[in-house]
Amino acid sequence: MGKILGIDLGTTNSAMAVMRGGEPQILENAEGARTTPSVVAVSKVGERVAGLIARRQAVTNPKNTIYQIKRFIGHTFDEPGVGKDRATVPFETRKSASGGIEVLMGEKWYSPEELSAMILGKLKADAEKRLGEPISEAVITVPAYFNDSQRAATKDAGRIAGLEVKRIINEPTAAALAYGFDKKKNEKIAVFDFGGGTFDISILEVGDDVIEVKSTDGDARLGGKDIDQKIIDWLATEFQKESGIDVRGDALARQRLDEAAEKAKIELSTAVETEVNIPFLTSDTSGPRHLLIKMTRAKLEELAAEFIDRANSITKRAMEASPFKVGDIDEVILVGGQTRMPAIQAAVEKLFGKKPHMGVNPDEVVAVGAAIQGGILGGEVRDVLLLDVIPLSLGIETMGGVNTKLIERNTTIPTSRTQVFSTAADNQTSVEIHVVQGERAMASDNKSLGRFVLDGIPPAPRGLPQIEVSFDVDANGILSVKAKDKASGKEQSIRIEARSGLSEEEIKKMQQDAEKHASDDKEKVELVEARNLAEQAVYGAKKALTDNKGKIPADLETSINEKVSAVESKKTSDNAAEIKTTLEDLTGELSKMYDAIQKAGSTTQSGGQPPTQNGGGGSETAPQDDAAGPEKK
Amino acid sequence: MGDSGEEQQEAEFVPEEEVEDGPALIKRLREKLKKAVEEKQEYLDGWQRARADFANYTRQEAQLDADKDARARIAMVEELLPALDSFEMALKHATTEELLMLYKQLMDSLKKAGVKQFGQPGEPFDPHRHEALREEPVKDASGDHTVVTVERSGYTLGDFVIRPAQVSVGVYKKDQ
Numbered sequence: 001m002g003k004i005l006g007i008d009l010g011t012t013n014s015a016m017a018v019m020r021g022g023e024p025q026i027l028e029n030a031e032g033a034r035t036t037p038s039v040v041a042v043s044k045v046g047e048r049v050a051g052l053i054a055r056r057q058a059v060t061n062p063k064n065t066i067y068q069i070k071r072f073i074g075h076t077f078d079e080p081g082v083g084k085d086r087a088t089v090p091f092e093t094r095k096s097a098s099g100g101i102e103v104l105m106g107e108k109w110y111s112p113e114e115l116s117a118m119i120l121g122k123l124k125a126d127a128e129k130r131l132g133e134p135i136s137e138a139v140i141t142v143p144a145y146f147n148d149s150q151r152a153a154t155k156d157a158g159r160i161a162g163l164e165v166k167r168i169i170n171e172p173t174a175a176a177l178a179y180g181f182d183k184k185k186n187e188k189i190a191v192f193d194f195g196g197g198t199f200d201i202s203i204l205e206v207g208d209d210v211i212e213v214k215s216t217d218g219d220a221r222l223g224g225k226d227i228d229q230k231i232i233d234w235l236a237t238e239f240q241k242e243s244g245i246d247v248r249g250d251a252l253a254r255q256r257l258d259e260a261a262e263k264a265k266i267e268l269s270t271a272v273e274t275e276v277n278i279p280f281l282t283s284d285t286s287g288p289r290h291l292l293i294k295m296t297r298a299k300l301e302e303l304a305a306e307f308i309d310r311a312n313s314i315t316k317r318a319m320e321a322s323p324f325k326v327g328d329i330d331e332v333i334l335v336g337g338q339t340r341m342p343a344i345q346a347a348v349e350k351l352f353g354k355k356p357h358m359g360v361n362p363d364e365v366v367a368v369g370a371a372i373q374g375g376i377l378g379g380e381v382r383d384v385l386l387l388d389v390i391p392l393s394l395g396i397e398t399m400g401g402v403n404t405k406l407i408e409r410n411t412t413i414p415t416s417r418t419q420v421f422s423t424a425a426d427n428q429t430s431v432e433i434h435v436v437q438g439e440r441a442m443a444s445d446n447k448s449l450g451r452f453v454l455d456g457i458p459p460a461p462r463g464l465p466q467i468e469v470s471f472d473v474d475a476n477g478i479l480s481v482k483a484k485d486k487a488s489g490k491e492q493s494i495r496i497e498a499r500s501g502l503s504e505e506e507i508k509k510m511q512q513d514a515e516k517h518a519s520d521d522k523e524k525v526e527l528v529e530a531r532n533l534a535e536q537a538v539y540g541a542k543k544a545l546t547d548n549k550g551k552i553p554a555d556l557e558t559s560i561n562e563k564v565s566a567v568e569s570k571k572t573s574d575n576a577a578e579i580k581t582t583l584e585d586l587t588g589e590l591s592k593m594y595d596a597i598q599k600a601g602s603t604t605q606s607g608g609q610p611p612t613q614n615g616g617g618g619s620e621t622a623p624q625d626d627a628a629g630p631e632k633k
Numbered sequence: 634m635g636d637s638g639e640e641q642q643e644a645e646f647v648p649e650e651e652v653e654d655g656p657a658l659i660k661r662l663r664e665k666l667k668k669a670v671e672e673k674q675e676y677l678d679g680w681q682r683a684r685a686d687f688a689n690y691t692r693q694e695a696q697l698d699a700d701k702d703a704r705a706r707i708a709m710v711e712e713l714l715p716a717l718d719s720f721e722m723a724l725k726h727a728t729t730e731e732l733l734m735l736y737k738q739l740m741d742s743l744k745k746a747g748v749k750q751f752g753q754p755g756e757p758f759d760p761h762r763h764e765a766l767r768e769e770p771v772k773d774a775s776g777d778h779t780v781v782t783v784e785r786s787g788y789t790l791g792d793f794v795i796r797p798a799q800v801s802v803g804v805y806k807k808d809q
Contacts, residue, residue, distance in 0.1 A: 021686040032793070043760060044778050057760035060768050060778070060802040132689065251767035252784040255799065256718075277715075280722030288726045379678075 004166055004378045005127050005138045006370030008174070009116065009154065011070040012196045012225075014038050015364055016123045017371035018131065019378075024178070024371040026364050029126040035363060036126075040118040041065040042106025050122035059251075062090040064106050066115050068197075071220070072101050073112040073157070074150030113153050117160035124161055138163040139374040141366050144170040144202045144216040166377045172202035173211045174369025175333045178360050182211055187330045190319075192348050192356065194311060195336035197223040201315045203322040203329070215322035217314050222307060224265075224338035230303040231261035235276060235293060243289045247282050256281065257291075264295050269340045272297045301343045308347050315351060332356040337363045389413065392510055394471055394479060397434040397443035399424045400528030406471045409439065409511075416472040420486075422463045430455035431467055433483045435496065439514030441521035442528075447510070454483040454492040462539070523576070530579040534571040537586055538564055544593065551597050560589045703790060710748050710788055710795050718785050747790050752783040752798025762787060764797040768804045777805035 006024070008015045013035040017026045029036045031052045041054040042064045049057070058065040071085045077095035086093050092104040102109040120138075128135050142154050151168045158165035169177075172191035176182060181189055185206055193200040200218035204211050235257055240246050247253035260276050267274040278291040319326055332348060334356045339345065348356045360368055389412050395405035398421065406417045423431060432453050438446030457465050466486040473479050477497075484491035514521075541564050545557065552560075563586040570582045720739070724732055740750065751762065758765065758778050769781040780800045787798030 020690060021683060044758075049760060053760045056764040056797055057758070058765070060758065060765040060804070130693075132692075251801070252799070255766055255784075279719040280726060283726065288722070379675075 002133055002135055002137065003131065004371075004374030005124065005135050005163070006174075006367050006372070006374045007120065007123055007138050007140045008171070008364075008367035008370060009070065009120065009140055009142070009157075010038055010195065011068055011198055011220075012038060013363075014119060014123060015367035016127055017364065017367040018127070019371055019375035022375075024368040024375070026361075026367060027127050027130045029123070030129060036119070036123060037067075038070065038119050039065060039067040040069075040105070040115055046106065048106070048118070050118050063092065063104070066091055066103055066105050066110075069103070069112050069115045069119075072103070073116055074147070074153035075101060075112075077101050113157040114160055116154065116157035120158055120161035120163060124163060136162065136164055137166050137374070137378075139167050139169060139370045139377065140165055141169055141171045141174045141370050143198075143200055143218075144172050144213045145200075145218065146170075167373060169370065169373050170202070170211075170213055171200070171335070171366050172204055172213065172216070172333075174366045174373065175335050176204055176206070176211055176331075176369070177372045178365045178369035179331070179333060179357055181331055181333075182206060184330075188214075188324055188328050189331045189333060190315075190329050190352060191333045191335060192311075192315065192339065193218075193335035194338040194344060195223050196338070197221070197225055199223060199311050199314065201311075201318045203318055203324065205324075214324070215318050217318035217321065219310065219314060222310055224336070226307050227300075227304045227338065227341075228258070228261050228265065230307075231265060231295075231300070232257045234299075234303060235261060235291065238293050239281065239291050243282075243284070245282055245284060245289060250282060253281055260291075265300065265341070268295065268297045268300045269342060297342070300341075304341065304343060308344055311344075312347055312351060315348075326352060329354070333365070334358045335362050335365050390473060390477065392437050392447075393439055394435070394437055394449075394473070395443075395446075396421075396469060396481075397436060400532050401443050402525055402528050403436055403438070403441060403443040403446055406469070407473065411473075413473045413477060414475045416470060418468055418470040421467045421469055423457065423460070423465050423467075424462060426462050427459040428462065428465075429457045429459060431457070431483070433469060433481065433492070433494075435479070435481050435494065438510050440517060441525045445513075445517070445521070449479070449496045450481075450494050452481075452483075452492050452494045454485060454490065456488055456490045457485045458487055460487075527574065527576040527579075530576040530583070531571055534567050534579050534583055537583055537590075538567055538571070541586060541590055544590070548593075548597050552593055553596060556589070556593055556596060560586070560593060563589050703793070706746055706748065707790055707793065707795050710743070710790070714788070714796060717788075721786060743788075748795070749789050750786045751789060752780070752785075752787045752800060754780050754782060756780045758800070758802045760797075762794060762797055763800050763802075765802045766799050767801050769801040771803035771805050774805045774807075776803040779803050 003018045006017045014037075015026060015035045017024050019025070026034050028034055029051060033052065036051040037055045039054040039058065040048070040050045041057060041061060042048050043057055044061055044064075054065060055067075058067070068085075068089065072082065072093070075082050076099045077093075078099070082101065094102050094104070094109070096102040096109075096111065100111060102111060103115060104110075105115070120140075124135055124138075138158055140154055140158055142151055146154070155165045155168055171193065172189075175191050175193070176189050181187055183206075185208070187206045189204040189206070189211075191200075191202045191204065193202070198218065198220050199222040200216065202216040203214045205214050206212075232254070236246065236248050247257070256278050260278050264274050264276050273294060273296045276291065276293045276295055280288045281291045282289050329352055332352045332354060334345065334348065339348075339356075339358065339362050345356060345358070389410045390407060391409060393405040393409045394407045395403045398404040404419075406419055407415060421431075430453050432451055434443060434451040435449045436443045436446040437449050440446050454467065457467070468484045468486060470482045470484075471479065472482075479496045480493060481496070482491060482493040541560060545552070545560060563582070566582045567579075567586050570579050573579055717739075720732075720736055724736060743750070756763075756779060758780055763780060766784055771777065771781065779802070780798075781803045782801045783798055784801065785796075785799040788795040
């Protein structure tokens with residue numbers, strides 16, 4: 001069975017998503033965009049085009065470029081609203097034999113279903129190209145206020161496009177699904193959808209298996225485009241005040257203003273002030289004229305205020321029409337790109353008295369919900385298959401008491417991870433594996449889950465033995481830790497039930513603790529690292545001195561010995577910088593020594609590498625962890 | 634854990650119970666087997682699906698990785714577009730030698746990165762490459778549906794249109 005495509009078939013833009021690996025994912029169209037304009041056309045050379053390409057030629061082919069077809073689908077020609085919509089579009093419409101609407105495009109008459117099917121067809125083809133497999137089934141969303149005939153017509157559009165429509169679902173319902181709110185019984189949800197060209201508010205209640213729309217209201221001619229238009233007008237007026245030129249009639253200038261207005265609007269969602277900069281907007285007898293205007297968020301809010309107020313009063317109306325009071329609403333969801341505007345978020349928060357959800361991209365949330373519905377219908381979304389993540393990182397204590405994380409928090413389980421560690425001292429024959437859980441940098445600040453000893457490691461210089469530590473967390477969160485000495489093949493393991501009494505609150509607290517202590521933890525780790533480095537440097541230097549006896553000039557040997565003593569005296573200091581300074585001195589002397597040895601023609605550069613490289617080999621996977629803390633028993 | 638323990642116990646009891654309660658037991662076990670087979674199929678199905686998803690995903694990621702470089706370049710050019718447009722406008726207003734040299738340098742660098750500028754008056758209008766900003770009446774029938782002026786150049790990277798050329802399109806009307 002193939003994938004079920006989730007489609008948000010919008011008035012101005014459409015989007016699509018599928019479930020992949022149990023997660024919804026938006027699919028890009030052939031032009032590389034995540035949304036597709038809901039526009040179709042027959043170009044002047046007779047080619048049928050859809051989406052962005054159709055929109056690009058609209059100006060030069062207005063009669064054969066069909067947009068906003070969603071306003072006509074499932075209506076009869078004589079309905080009062082239809083006449084109004086017909087008056088605003090440049091393409092020709094007529095009454096069909098059955099009393100419906102027909103639209104003229106490229107000398108042929110089409111039903112709204114056929115035209116919608118062309119948009120769906122493009123989405124289907126682009127999705128197939130992205131996924132590399134055929135798609136024959138879909139879930140399509142419609143506004144909550146769509147009546148039976150509009151829903152049936154949308155379903156027919158799908159069929160014409162070669163898609164079996166498994167279900168038609170409401171746009172607000174899809175948004176609620178995207179947030180997983182279908183699982184909480186009796187929850188009351190408000191979906192505030194401020195799109196490009198339309199505004200919808202829906203009040204939902206989650207029942208036994210269904211999400212019911214309790215009331216819905218909206219304005220089919222209120223959206224982000226109105227705000228853009230206001231900004232363009234304001235910019236043009238400001239420019240006119242300064243230059244005396246009205247650029248509103250100039251198509252290129254308008255286009256540039258349009259882009260700049262949209263950009264300013266987006267920037268003002270995060271910044272409080274932005275600069276609109278359009279060089280060479282136009283020219284007069286005095287030469288080129290540029291537009292450079294500072295725009296503040298306050299100005300934008302002033303321009304948008306009337307639209308926000310309108311949305312506000314419609315929302316109140318919808319609340320009154322529902323059986324609930326404002327205080328009953330449990331969740332508020334924002335849909336539509338325009339809801340990124342802080343003033344709208346603030347207005348919604350004020351109205352409902354709670355922060356609205358906006359974690360899922362508001363342009364994509366409806367398509368995502370449709371994909372999830374498709375996943376449920378296709379049997380892909382099942383509670384059994386819900387994958388969990390580990391709430392806290394799992395690691396082991398390594399040299400100096402550092403917590404070396406093997407599995408980071410929020411990793412999806414089941415999972416496993418292996419890392420190679422080594423010994424901290426010469427001839428160390430056993431290591432202790434201390435398993436800890438938590439985010440803090442020092443092992444002792446985390447929760448200890450258990451410890452065990454791996455012994456029987458053949459004596460060898462520090463850093464040489466390879467001890468493979470494997471963590472495996474199964475689907476139930478049970479952790480198995482295994483340590484194996486690669487040379488002797490000896491191994492030891494431990495099994496830990498991960499939910500070792502940690503409550504949700506404790507987990508939260510541990511996560512917060514880690515954030516709070518992040519900077520002192522960093523200092524502590526730096527100190528430990530400096531101490532470890534110092535120890536390795538001293539070890540390396542002494543070894544090099546012994547190995548190369550007689551090849552090093554006497555004065556250099558004395559000086560190295562001095563530096564070694566200096567490092568040794570400081571290596572337990574609590575001041576990382578101090579340790580590092582003495583270390584640097586020693587490193588400097590050591591490189592002189594290596595030069596001298598090289599000059600003496602020596603080939604025996606055994607053992608001691610420059611200590612800054614953090615000591616000998618042994619661990620391919622984790623060079624900086626090679627001195628695994630497990631101390632000599 | 635607990636579950637599997639119970640099942641084991643039940644299985645051990647089978648021979649004893651079979652004697653007195655044969656047919657019913659067999660029926661129960663058959664049902665249980667049927668359910669187990671169904672469940673197995675369901676899990677196998679889910680597992681295969683996840684494996685397939687992962688295989689497809691890996692393939693697509695590899696593709697994306699290959700595209701990453703192109704995507705980064707496209708994003709860079711998109712960011713540069715306003716400045717490139719203004720540069721062109723500046724040249725239209727006053728073509729000084731210095732500006733031209735600078736412009737050429739910039740275009741050469743873009744070309745090296747695989748980015749090509751396009752859009753010339755006289756080309757037939759093609760919505761795959763052009764975006765119509767307005768119509769322009771033309772006196773000659775051959776100028777119908779062709780590019781009359783290029784207001785802003787288009788840019789491509791390979792076959793990908795980063796931005797269509799924004800143009801005015803000729804319209805020929807016989808009765809004029």
